């Protein structure tokens with residue numbers, strides 16, 4: 001089969017980790033007899049530098065002409081919050097998510113057996129295992145609500161960001177979560193702040209309706225502050241965690257760290273049609289960009305998710321994940337996951353080893 005992949009290399013470490021991942025994808029093609037064709041898409045700070053805006057016209061259409069999108073990372077201090085919105089990389093990231101209708105962001109956080117020591121939690125907690133799937137709503141809530149900044153008479157400047165959710169938006173992300181749970185350990189934890197927020201009360205009532213419909217799936221409500229605490233106290237209790245956009249942003253960073261490193265976690269963002277977008281959950285790490293130090297594993301595992309979800313190539317996805325596990329079991333470590341005194345390899349070497357194992 002032939003597949004067309006849009007590549008958003010982006011900023012900082014983005015280009016390096018995408019490079020290694022492309023070589024992994026090509027290795028899979030060689031081994032399993034597929035052809036992968038790539039379309040470069042300019043987005044992020046690099047686009048601002050090249051054409052003056054972070055989200056050039058036609059970006060979404062270029063992506064839509066492909067079967068899937070692979071993104072490295074965007075952002076950096078050079079295009080900071082003091083710059084106009086159209087020049088900031090984050091604006092482009094939100095725009096592409098919205099324009100491709102990618103409302104469901106799946107962020108699996110699993111403690112890989114070889115990395116038990118990299119888990120910052122107590123040994124007995126780690127040994128109980130961590131294998132959860134964060135399902136984050138990605139195109140609604142406070143990220144996309146009306147914003148304003150204005151002068152008041154007596155309180156100086158004032159700013160507001162509106163958090164809004166409709167039943168329709170909550171229902172479709174809720175269904176995703178229950179469907180995913182059916183393929184896993186059949187438990188959904190819905191995270192909200194229903195003791196304070198009206199959006200959360202609407203969220204909760206919709207989730208309860210769905211829980212009745214998906215009666216074969218165990219269901220619980222968890223308040224977001226409690227969830228943040230439970231993630232470090234006993235993360236093994238979670239299977240599928242579904243939550244709104246900003247809570248999911250925050251909790252998924254926390255979930256990544258308890259599995260050893262943010263450099264390990266992939267993600268998939270999907271809507272109801274093609275293409276879906278795959279990206280590591282970490283950022284562009286400008287401090288180590290271009291130094292062959294970044295961990296390419298999160299991006300390589302994102303490609304595995306692409307094989308599984310966009311191309312229905314489960315065997316190929318398993319082969320990539322097994323190759324990553326083998327490299328880790330053999331003790332290969334990039335700086336972010338090495339213990340003090342352990343030998344460290346670079347981005348390119350890690351990519352090469354993983355390819356050899358496919």
Ligand code: IPM
Nearest residue numbers: 074075090093094249281283
């Ligand atoms: C993420 C990132 C983005 C987000 C930023 C870069 C806008 O933190 O994908 O988690 O908040 O969604």
Ligand code: MG
Nearest residue numbers: 249250253281
């Ligand atoms: Mg984030």
